[in-house]
Amino acid sequence: MLRYGCLTNDSSDAAAVFVPFYAGFDFARHHWGYDNATRDAASLDLERWLVRRPEWRRAGGRDHFLVAGRTAWDFRRHTCPSPTWGTNLLFLPAAKNMTVLVVESSTAPSHGNDMAVPYPTYFHPRADADVLHWQQRIKSTRRPWLMSFVGAPRPGDPRSIRSQIIAQCGASSACRQLGCANGATQCHTPGDIMRLFQSSTFCLQPPGDSYTRRSAFDAMVAGCVPVFFHPASAYLQYRWHLPGDHARYSVFIPEDAVRVGNVSIEDTLRRIPGAAVRRMQEEVITLVPRLVYADPRYSLDTVKDAF
Template sequence: MMEKEKSILKTLAPYNSRQSSRQMHVFPLLISSLLSSLFLLFLSYSSSSSSSSSLILSHSAVAHADFCSGRYLYVYDLPDKFNAGILRDCRTIFPWVDMCPYVANMGLGPHLNETGSVLTGDGWHITNQWVLEVIFHNRIRQYECLTANSSQADAFFVPYYVGLDTGRNLWRPNITLLERDSLLVELFQLLKSRPEWSAKGGRDHFILSGRATWDLQRDDDRGNQWGGKLLMLPEVKNMTVLLIESNAWARNEFAIPYPTNFHPSNESHVVTWQAKVRSTNRPWLFSFAGARRPGQAGSIRDQLFHQCLKSIRCKLLDCASAGSNCDIPVTTMSLFQSSSFCLQPPGDTPTRRSAFDSMLAGCIPVFFTPHSAYTQYQWYLPNNYSEYSVYIPDDEVREGRVSIEEVLLKYSEEEIGNMKEKVVSMIPTLIYKDPSYKLESVRDAFDVAVDGVLRRVKSIIGN
């Protein structure tokens, strides 16, 4: 019996020896007193339990703090004209393409409902290759270690859609170079007025462009030069810049994957897709999807067309021919799934979105210049490029000194199998998840990019 109960009973004991007429009154008093005592004990226990719950919550908060220590991001809340306003003006982004369907749905584009047997499963969209800024911005809103306290932040993200802004001004008639970069100049006036920028001069800040580095390197405002000048601003030299294609010699530029059409919303979509491409029958030794570049000096595409057309082991998809449907994901992914090797020559610049589409299909990429992948996506691709790809120097192909087919035939089935498995294992970190969902067990291209930024900031400014 509890001490408090014993004390109560002892106090009531004298009353128990009295005449029975009074016992009828004593008994209810005893019951009432016992209930009161038990109620007090319950309150005492409840208070103790509450303290334990607080302790548990405290431990949970500490665990989250430990998890986020060194990983806190602060996202600037910029005026709409730097991001959402550009999307509202989506019909002006490209003069020949209505980008409104592509910037919708958080940048994923229209949902692809009819996937057939080629794109088995959910998570497929028609995603434009220039919309990475929109996808990344929506993904960062789901980041688990965001902070509204800028003094707590380890890195600062500037959500300005510089690639889309630059792109819409490249072909706008009667616009001066100063007008082309007016929003960019205004942005940095705003940033430099903020204490977050002043604290470290922007060295802990990062920005993203969905265009290649070469579109953002205009060095002055004279004449009719190409591109914007983001990367030439002295302030930007302190920042970390993420792009779909970087300048390999720029210390602050880092390439991250082009967006593909696959944006899974749960872990099973990823696993199911990987299992599918592992087991797909591949009747073609190699394939090429693309168009010739007749006016491009140094292009090897004519040679690729020539070599593929004369080989019984190669499948060609001429994207310049009528009805080729290269913009339809089912068409290109069907080709890549049926091929062991996929040729990835330079396009307008050294890199191609097609390289990521082909790896998504489990096809081993064949590169012809190191700048198509090896000097670019160093946070994503193995340093030993022979683990997942084949390299054939472009000058040997251009001069007709090498047969692509003969090179590829030298690989044994075991070697091809090992390389394909490496490609398939890389798929999760080469895609961007659907920003509407959290996939805690799958690290995607966004996660790799953020980790890379945080490592760089730490190396520059210390803990």
């Protein structure tokens, strides 16, 4: 943002005003071992400070935006399953007027002001050439695995289909997975993850703690076609960054069919014509620039990144 070409120090001349509040850090600082009043204290301080600013009075905050590096649910405690999860930042009257950028939106039309932007991935280009070279690399890479999965099961979540996906992948000679249970270090090693995604045609992306996951963006940046099992994982959000026609870049398999064992993921993917698979791969590779964030120490010339 500091390298944006149209910054101004004159707030009366600004079309948009950035709110310098780091809601994700505030969440982490007071989430565990504190009461709700403590969790909400900084957000309330922010609101009191904002509404006294001359910039706020101009449009009631409708030209303000805030960037929160977590999901919207972490700032909507009132509608979360747990009465002690997160803060109530997005329910404050002032926050309802602002646009809030999060890595996953609440997807509820009634909320309206939280917008999903891509999770940061492992790739932060320094120049246009970095992006173009990467696109050529993933286009020409050999992909011996039909499908892959990186993740851990959710045994305590009856809604999760991760166990079924892990079982189907384990039973298939065309699937490879990295298990992330019990503190497995390989899931925190960028090279292992990206090498697997680059060697896979399809990457399985079931919901995790929330509907979407960072892995979906790592997979697409690796040129792997994402397979989603819930529409909220991508289709109901990321409107600025992903095509409205989700069949152009992804595959959808209903999670209920996987949960009850009525569908074979491998068979479903093998039935997709080769020409259709190639079109999806080409679309994913085309999407790469808008899914990555450039190294903030450098500026891209003609390539437009996620920012």
